[in-house]
Amino acid sequence: MHILVVGGGMGGTILANNLARRLSGELEQGSTKITMVSASDKHMYQPGLLYVAVGKMSTSELYRDQKSLLEPTIDFHVDPVEKFDLDNNSVTTKSGKKISYDILCIATGSRGDAAAIPGLAENACQFYTEADAVAMYKKLSKFEGGKVVVATGVPHKCPMSPLEITFFLMDYFKKRGIWDKVDLHYTYPIGRVHSLAPVAEWAAPEFDKEGITYETLFNMKEVVPGKVISEEDSSAEFDLLITVPPHKGMKVIEDNELGKGGFIPTDKKRLNMEGRDNVYVLGDTTNLPISKAGSTAHFEAEALGENIAAIVQMGEPVRDYDGKVFCFIEAGDGKATYAMFDYNNPPNPQAPTSGLHWFKTAYNRMYWASARGII
Amino acid sequence: MSERILVDAKNTFCPGPLMELISNMKMAEVGDELELLSTDEGSAADIPEWINKVGHEILESFTKEDVLHIVVKKIK
Numbered sequence: 001m002h003i004l005v006v007g008g009g010m011g012g013t014i015l016a017n018n019l020a021r022r023l024s025g026e027l028e029q030g031s032t033k034i035t036m037v038s039a040s041d042k043h044m045y046q047p048g049l050l051y052v053a054v055g056k057m058s059t060s061e062l063y064r065d066q067k068s069l070l071e072p073t074i075d076f077h078v079d080p081v082e083k084f085d086l087d088n089n090s091v092t093t094k095s096g097k098k099i100s101y102d103i104l105c106i107a108t109g110s111r112g113d114a115a116a117i118p119g120l121a122e123n124a125c126q127f128y129t130e131a132d133a134v135a136m137y138k139k140l141s142k143f144e145g146g147k148v149v150v151a152t153g154v155p156h157k158c159p160m161s162p163l164e165i166t167f168f169l170m171d172y173f174k175k176r177g178i179w180d181k182v183d184l185h186y187t188y189p190i191g192r193v194h195s196l197a198p199v200a201e202w203a204a205p206e207f208d209k210e211g212i213t214y215e216t217l218f219n220m221k222e223v224v225p226g227k228v229i230s231e232e233d234s235s236a237e238f239d240l241l242i243t244v245p246p247h248k249g250m251k252v253i254e255d256n257e258l259g260k261g262g263f264i265p266t267d268k269k270r271l272n273m274e275g276r277d278n279v280y281v282l283g284d285t286t287n288l289p290i291s292k293a294g295s296t297a298h299f300e301a302e303a304l305g306e307n308i309a310a311i312v313q314m315g316e317p318v319r320d321y322d323g324k325v326f327c328f329i330e331a332g333d334g335k336a337t338y339a340m341f342d343y344n345n346p347p348n349p350q351a352p353t354s355g356l357h358w359f360k361t362a363y364n365r366m367y368w369a370s371a372r373g374i375i
Numbered sequence: 376m377s378e379r380i381l382v383d384a385k386n387t388f389c390p391g392p393l394m395e396l397i398s399n400m401k402m403a404e405v406g407d408e409l410e411l412l413s414t415d416e417g418s419a420a421d422i423p424e425w426i427n428k429v430g431h432e433i434l435e436s437f438t439k440e441d442v443l444h445i446v447v448k449k450i451k
Contacts, residue, residue, distance in 0.1 A: 116401075155398040159389050191421045195391040217428055219397060232428045246401070261402045289387040289395045325389065343386045 001032045001312050004101035006081050006091065008038030008066045010046070010371060011283030011297030012107035017373035018305030020071035023312055027073045032312055034073065035101075037093055039080040041066055044130070045367050047294060050161060050330075053127035053136040054168045057364070062130065069371045081108075084256045086276060103278050103308060106264060107301075108253060110157055110284035110292060114245040117153060119223035124243040127165070128157065139240065140172060145181025146239030151220050151228050153246030154189050157284060157292045160329045160339075162186070162244050163194055163203055167332030169242065170210055184211075185236055187218035187228075196339055198349050199329065206331070247292065249285055263287035268343070269320035271304055280304055291325045298370065299324040328360040336360045379408040384415070385442055392418045393425060396447070400431070403449050408434065413443045422447075 026032035051057035192200035249262020266286035283297030307317035323343030335352035384392035
């Protein structure tokens, strides 16, 4: 049995390690093999980019060697897949190597697509790559005051990031002593300040208290120097525009026509690609209507690890993914809260506390143990 | 020929039915019809509010077995 994991981000890494532990006997006997192919020999802690953008984390803290995070029984190659031949259970990599599999797991992730909105990339700061996060910090550090607008595209990775970057910007400007020279204006695509109603009910009064203005039902249509225009025929003028850009799936998924927008149609419980019994999808790569977040990939990977191991050992999966998501929410002023929910249970976030902020700060370092599958 | 795109946002909380509809609307072609399924109580109000504000068209809206179905047409 050959299990091929495509993608070495959070989902792929946790899944491969989970499988390597569950199938240690089969791996030792040689009856099962786990291969991972990825585009990079480095593993990035993507949530750290938010912190880099406001000077709270250094870029060196973002990375570990991918191989160091993997169980030694996993055969790891830096050789990204370029072609999927699902009918013949094989992929072709960049180097031209053809790899056959019995079970395929696709965890290629998503990417910011600022180019989807005319003028956005040229006029806004964003923080979804190391280069962009560093450029944003440089721009912030030279900013002396004026109108700052936060604008969010759809869909986007990490649903908490629009709120978190807004509160972090407030903290940053306060720390620099220029908060009284800043007008911070938050915009959001739907009719409240966050997707989750209880989070929106908490955040809007916080904005009011801090003097952060906001406009909802604001979907970016176009950006020109100094002004962002919405599909709803509204606009916001800015001296500095910060964006959570719209996202799409990876190019290789689009090129192979595996899913519209680069997101693969996926069964919400079994996590198999629709119409394929031996192809599984996890993390940002799915088209599931749930948060594109590291914790989603994590919980999906745990369910898939259990199921794929059961398929290898017993021929049948043993559980469904229940839609579990857990997201920290940095609330500024040294406090944080969290939202936890699944397909059947809505979130019920509590008031932010400094304890949760420190727990999140600790998790930023504990992540590496999480990727290894230790916690 | 336009196609009807099913957006199944039942029992989802984040990003939620309206955000799912906006995402799918962006990927759709002008003239496409999208059918959103939602179990969120707020959808009956907030989906029409956004559709009307942006200028798309609601073709049909009904509730069947506790699931709200809203069929919309992408106009622009």
